[in-house]
Amino acid sequence: MDMTLKSKIIDVLAKTKDLTIATMREDGYPQATVVSYVSDGLTIYFSCGEQSQKARNLARSNKVSITVTRDYKSWDEILGVSMAATADPVTGPDEIAHVGKLMIAKFPEAAKYISAGIGGMVLYRVTPKIISLLDYNKEFGHTDLVAMEQGG
16 A cells, blocks of 8 residues: 555544444445554554444344544535544453453543443454545545555
């Protein structure tokens, strides 16, 4: 992947707090919801209730689509990322601890929830397979499409 393009994608992910994630419902319709997230490079992490519709959808199929758009004042400034990706539960204690630190750095208010050890939550790792960078600064509707190499 072109390093300038990768840097722009990482910047969008790092400077945005919420994303929209689409999962597949049991009836075959997509379900789009907004979640707060953290990122580490191109990898995204979010959590949700283990009994939520989103968690049930992900248990059936880990394929997701996400969108993230930076705030903008005019269309010329639109900069966003969309991904076809997989979302898998994070279970390793080292990775969970790492994500906890990322969460507290981005969302300081999360410290009280993390330290309380909230039960009933599932942490997911989103691994991109195809990334599209929408950059209206280049031209109206301009996108750069990147297919990730096998294995991430």
